[in-house]
Amino acid sequence: MDHLFTVDGQRATPISRTGLAAENLLERxxxxxxxxxxxxxxxxxxxxVTAEYDRWADTDGVPARDRLDVLGLDATGRLVVVELKRGTADxxxxxxxxxYAALVxxxxxxxxxHAxxxxxSRRGEALDVEVCRQRLLDHVxxxxxxxxLQRPRQxxxxxxxxxxxxxSVVWLSEMGIDIDLVQVGxxxxxxxxxxxxxKVYPTPEVEEFTLAPARVEGEAVARKLQERSHSRKAVHVLVDAGLLPEGTRLLMTPRHGVTEAIRADIRSWVAQDTARAAATWTNDTAKPLLWDADGAAYSPTGLANHIFTSVTGRSVDGIQGTKWWDVDTAHVPAGVDPEAWATLAGSDLTALARQVTGTRKDWTELHTLLGGVTAGRWTTYGDLATVVxxxxxxxxxxLRACGRCPSPWRVLTATGEVSPGFQWPDPARTDTAASVLAGEGVRFDGGTxxxxxxxxEEELRQLLDG
Incomplete structure (x- = not known):
């Protein structure tokens, strides 16, 4: 408080500020x-928990000279390291x-x-260690x-x-180290x-709008490079697996690295121009997103950071952008089975990458399986995917692009229908997959x-085991 007054009706009289040293008041x-x-x-x-604590020693067993002013424990289970200065801090x-935080x-x-x-005991309250232990446990x-306990608040x-x-404290806080500054007047x-x-830092406003990405996400900002690595890995996995065809539509839902207040601001910003919430996927491992709002290419994290800065006016680190983008399953790419496409609903790019991690572009096993599906039999895209x-x-x-796949017409949807996206690798063919299957002896009931x-799946696995 910079100004304090005594008030008597319309009259306000300033109160003079003094200090601990001026009043002969001591720190300890x-x-x-x-x-x-x-x-x-x-x-x-x-x-x-304790005060004036100095019961630690270095690796040689020599007692340390450092004396911790106050050590507390908050209800979340974190230690609170307190440093006191009666005047201006050093x-x-x-x-x-x-x-002190490192020591405790x-x-x-x-x-x-025990502490x-x-x-x-020094303050005249004699309790045994078990009672003190339970007191600490009950407080959390x-x-x-x-x-x-390894992440004390200061x-x-x-x-x-x-x-x-x-x-220094602002920077340390942004790096994920919790330090509060409390001014005593x-x-x-x-x-x-x-x-x-x-409490002069962080104020509630600063904590909400400046430090929130670091503090709300906790570990995320401290692991900024790790999160970026995860985003890069997810993109590479998706491109290598061929999960998302060129032209796949993506929709933005801000998640990782931002507070709910900022999410609301982003939603309001998007409402002004709905193109801001959509992008098109390209199988480019560096910048796979073409943003509808400007047509430029971005990485998922790069675009998430750009959107954050556009809305807040600040830069941010620690966002994992692949968690911001979901497949728009309402728009089915050409040649894709709508049923298979619908299974991607509700998953962001990170979750999709987990589904296909380990997928190879070596289709040798797939070709073996297709060669084992004989005339008069059929299988599904899902069964083949599970096995390989x-x-x-x-x-x-x-199957749509390969000219060497044996009998691709014998692969149907999970419901036993020819996929609306099915097409012959040879565009000159005019017969239908259903007519070929029927000619091979597959019975149909209303298209199924x-x-x-x-x-x-079990029978297909035997083809590989043999």
């Missing part, structure tokens, strides 16, 4: 005790907080229980997680912060001292082949 004896008595200034539901105060990140429940027990909502409390600290009001604690480790869509695409004549 006063400020620290205020925080211990009122841990809500550190955040919601914080239990003070330029390297954040480095001190990080050092190796603590386990037993270490914390809490010793802390309470849900199960105790050792993994969460809080620096000071009268003011130099720019070196605020700039002191005023003299009618002979009494009034203390105030104000592919998907019905690339199977259909291959006799299920008794179907070669199913």
């Amino acid at each position: 004896q006063h400020l620290q005790e205020w925080v211990i008595a009122h841990p809500q200034v550190l955040g919601e539901s914080v239990l003070v 330029r390297d105060v954040h480095l001190q907080a990080i050092t 990140s190796r603590f386990d429940l037993d270490t914390l229980a 809490h027990c010793a802390f309470l 909502d849900g199960e105790w997680s050792p993994a969460l 809080v620096i409390v000071a009268a003011d912060f130099p720019k070196q600290v605020t700039h 002191l005023w003299r009001v009618e002979g009494h001292l009034v203390a105030g604690f104000t 480790g592919s998907h019905p869509v690339p199977i259909g695409q291959h 082949a006799d299920p008794e004549q179907r070669m199913r």
Whole structure:
């Protein structure tokens, strides 16, 4: 608070600001005790575990000289490392907080229980270690997680912060390290001292609109390169598998790396021009998306980042763009079985890549299977895909283009019908697949082949085993 007034009707009288040093108040004896008595200034539901902790030692067994001001535990199960300064914080105060966070990140429940027990004992409350352990467990909502202890939250409390600290803390927060800055102020009001604690960073607005991608997604920003690698891998898998034909329509649903508030902003932005929500797939491993809004080629993540920046005016890292784009199954590409295409509904590019991971473009086994489907028998795209480790869509695409596939007309949809997308590799042929099948002895009932004549997955596998 920069300005504080006493108010008497229309009259507001400024209150003079003072400081802890000016009032002969000390860091340890006063400020620290205020925080211990009122841990809500550190955040919601914080239990003070210990204070003035110095019971660690280096690898040689020599006790360390570092003394942690306050250590708390919040209800999520994360430790809260608190550094206190009664005046303006030192330029390297954040480095001190990080050092303490690194030290306590190796603590386990037993270490914390003993530290809490010793802390309470010094303050005149004698509890045994088991009681202290249970007190810690009871404070945490849900199960105790050792993994969460390895990611402490840090809080620096000071009268003011130099720019070196605020700039560093902003960057560290964007990198996924939680550091809060809390400013302590002191005023003299009618002979009494009034203390105030104000969280100056991150403010709710900053947390929502600036740090949200890092904090909401948690690990995602810290693993930015890993997420980019995942996106690249997904594109390569899809191209190699031939799952998405050239010209496949994709629709955008913003997911990974953005908050719900930003998603709502993106939806409003798209409503102004619906072309912004659509793209066309090309089998280019570098930039497979042609965006309807400008016709330019993008990678999935590159386009997601571009859209984020267009909406928010800021750049962002950590978005995995392949999670933003879904197949528009209402638009069936030419030559694709509509039933097989419908199975892609509700899956983003990342999920689709998982479905076909390991798929090869070596169709030798497929040709072997097709050669084993004899006259008077039929099979399905799905059965063939399952046996060779592919998907019905690339199977259909291959049959449509390959001039060497044995008897492609003997492959039908899951319901036993000729696919609307079926076409002869030789465009000069004018007979229909159904007429050829009927001539080979396949019985049809209203366009549906006799299920008794179907070669199913088990029978197809025997062709390969032999």
